[in-house]
Amino acid sequence: MTDRRRSPVEPEWIEPEACSLGVRLQILHGAPFFAGLTHAQVESANALFRERGFRPGEAIYYAGDEATTLYLVAVGKVRLLRHTPDGQAVLIDILTPGDYFGHLSGQSGETYPETALAHTSTCALGIDSADFRGLMAQYPSVALSVLDATHERMQAAHAVIQQLSGHTAEQRVAFTLLKLAAKLGEPGDLGLLIQMPLSREDLAGMAGVTTETASRTLSQFTRAGYIRSGRQWIALRDADALREIAGE
Amino acid sequence: MTDRRRSPVEPEWIEPEACSLGVRLQILHGAPFFAGLTHAQVESANALFRERGFRPGEAIYYAGDEATTLYLVAVGKVRLLRHTPDGQAVLIDILTPGDYFGHLSGQSGETYPETALAHTSTCALGIDSADFRGLMAQYPSVALSVLDATHERMQAAHAVIQQLSGHTAEQRVAFTLLKLAAKLGEPGDLGLLIQMPLSREDLAGMAGVTTETASRTLSQFTRAGYIRSGRQWIALRDADALREIAGE
DNA sequence: CGCTGCCTTGATCTTCTTCAAAACGTGTGG
DNA sequence: CCACACGTTTTGAAGAAGATCAAGGCAGCG
Numbered sequence: 001m002t003d004r005r006r007s008p009v010e011p012e013w014i015e016p017e018a019c020s021l022g023v024r025l026q027i028l029h030g031a032p033f034f035a036g037l038t039h040a041q042v043e044s045a046n047a048l049f050r051e052r053g054f055r056p057g058e059a060i061y062y063a064g065d066e067a068t069t070l071y072l073v074a075v076g077k078v079r080l081l082r083h084t085p086d087g088q089a090v091l092i093d094i095l096t097p098g099d100y101f102g103h104l105s106g107q108s109g110e111t112y113p114e115t116a117l118a119h120t121s122t123c124a125l126g127i128d129s130a131d132f133r134g135l136m137a138q139y140p141s142v143a144l145s146v147l148d149a150t151h152e153r154m155q156a157a158h159a160v161i162q163q164l165s166g167h168t169a170e171q172r173v174a175f176t177l178l179k180l181a182a183k184l185g186e187p188g189d190l191g192l193l194i195q196m197p198l199s200r201e202d203l204a205g206m207a208g209v210t211t212e213t214a215s216r217t218l219s220q221f222t223r224a225g226y227i228r229s230g231r232q233w234i235a236l237r238d239a240d241a242l243r244e245i246a247g248e
Numbered sequence: 249m250t251d252r253r254r255s256p257v258e259p260e261w262i263e264p265e266a267c268s269l270g271v272r273l274q275i276l277h278g279a280p281f282f283a284g285l286t287h288a289q290v291e292s293a294n295a296l297f298r299e300r301g302f303r304p305g306e307a308i309y310y311a312g313d314e315a316t317t318l319y320l321v322a323v324g325k326v327r328l329l330r331h332t333p334d335g336q337a338v339l340i341d342i343l344t345p346g347d348y349f350g351h352l353s354g355q356s357g358e359t360y361p362e363t364a365l366a367h368t369s370t371c372a373l374g375i376d377s378a379d380f381r382g383l384m385a386q387y388p389s390v391a392l393s394v395l396d397a398t399h400e401r402m403q404a405a406h407a408v409i410q411q412l413s414g415h416t417a418e419q420r421v422a423f424t425l426l427k428l429a430a431k432l433g434e435p436g437d438l439g440l441l442i443q444m445p446l447s448r449e450d451l452a453g454m455a456g457v458t459t460e461t462a463s464r465t466l467s468q469f470t471r472a473g474y475i476r477s478g479r480q481w482i483a484l485r486d487a488d489a490l491r492e493i494a495g496e
Numbered sequence: 497c498g499c500t501g502c503c504t505t506g507a508t509c510t511t512c513t514t515c516a517a518a519a520c521g522t523g524t525g526g
Numbered sequence: 527c528c529a530c531a532c533g534t535t536t537t538g539a540a541g542a543a544g545a546t547c548a549a550g551g552c553a554g555c556g
Contacts, residue, residue, distance in 0.1 A: 090413045121297035142389040157405035164412035165338045165456035
């Protein structure tokens with residue numbers, strides 16, 4: 001059922017301190033947000049950002065903190081989650097380099113509606129949200145890129161809502177695996193490997209099921225030959241079969 | 249249990265044909281999107297829109313149609329829903345005047361990911377998405393307003409995801425009622441009346457439960473004195489109690 | 497080599513869906 | 527104005543899906 005080999009997931013190779021200026025410019029240039037800008041324009045924008053490194057598990061901010069900053073993921077993976085009053089955590093999204101999170105509106109005095117945790121060693125670029133708004137007002141192409149990204153994530157959220165409403169646990173797990181693979185998948189010997197340490201609990205939090213149900217479902221998928229998995233990793237061997245189960 | 253009176257929900261008083269030019273300018277001016285523009289600028293933007301009237305239940309577009317147009321709700325209510333391959337429909341959102349829906353990106357050749365239905369008599373203003381992008385590029389304040397609206401709706405979608413993951417049917421129904429009341433509620437004799445014809449099936453579709461469960465839960469809330477309801481209408485009498493149940 | 501998390505598996509129990517039928521309201525046509 | 531017919535809502539009973547409770551196994555690490 002479970003592979004004996006060591007986790008095939010490659011650890012992030014950077015140290016938080018490697019969040020250097022060279023990386024910054026490269027990231028900012030590569031980010032779709034600044035695609036339409038000249039080199040000089042990106043450099044002037046760069047001056048408004050400051051980099052921050054986070055260790056795995058470290059909090060970038062907590063839900064309820066006063067919201068002041070917008071972040072861009074430069075290196076690493078960030079988990080966005082919401083808490084219920086009784087302590088249960090729901091994993092809303094996993095962000096990868098190029099994604100933004102944090103405070104976007106111009107209003108001050110608001111609080112973050114969710115918690116952001118570094119899932120791996122992470123370098124994030126932070127900018128005061130008012131400054132970022134200034135950038136968007138100055139360069140409409142930036143505003144349009146951010147809008148596209150936001151709109152796309154809203155659609156993705158709607159797809160999740162659709163899955164959570166009236167689909168079975170098996171379907172939701174399959175859907176979640178496909179979603180993760182689309183974002184983080186890397187082809188290899190084992191199949192399409194989800195490039196990130198991923199516990200059963202993480203997966204369960206995304207699929208809206210319990211850890212035990214997630215584990216049982218994965219065992220079943222493994223028996224059927226659709227996936228391979230081990231401690232903190234999953235690889236897809238038959239994505240089409242999973243797509244079939246997920247119901248499109 | 250159920251009130252004997254006729255539905256206290258006022259029908260929308262407009263005919264689709266009443267989607268007139270006077271209404272258009274008023275709507276566009278009132279829309280937060282164009283808040284920062286001069287009268288003349290709004291009028292020139294207005295030239296790009298064309299109004300369309302829809303009867304209750306009529307489709308504005310179907311999922312899978314080629315996506316070309318962005319719409320603004322001028323009058324009425326629009327339901328956004330997604331279909332599963334097996335025909336089940338999930339109600340993603342209900343839109344009211346001022347909200348946008350449809351195709352936002354500059355890409356052509358895409359399809360709508362969801363279906364939009366007029367829930368009441370509706371007047372919508374349509375604009376070619378490329379033209380709208382032009383407007384946003386020309387007036388950054390418009391782009392920022394649209395971004396704010398989108399971001400807000402993404403957050404709302406995240407809140408729904410949180411509810412659907414790991415909350416009970418009772419909690420989800422309570423949450424859905426509060427959400428609807430916040431958007432459509434009108435104080436009156438009966439309490440906070442949800443100003444819209446709303447069947448048990450609609451509510452169930454939003455809360456991710458079956459019609460029967462929705463009905464049972466509403467009966468229970470009625471017995472407890474938290475709500476009043478009848479055919480196609482619901483009014484909240486004790487929103488705090490519902491908030492308590494929903495878990496914040 | 498033993499400790500600490502993670503993962504798996506089993507048994508039980510609660511919740512919600514499903515299936516079925518009856519009651520109710522609303523609008524219609526006589 | 528009344529009676530009927532249709533769609534909506536309610537309620538019941540049975541069944542299934544998944545959560546919860548509990549225990550044991552396995553991997554990595556000091």
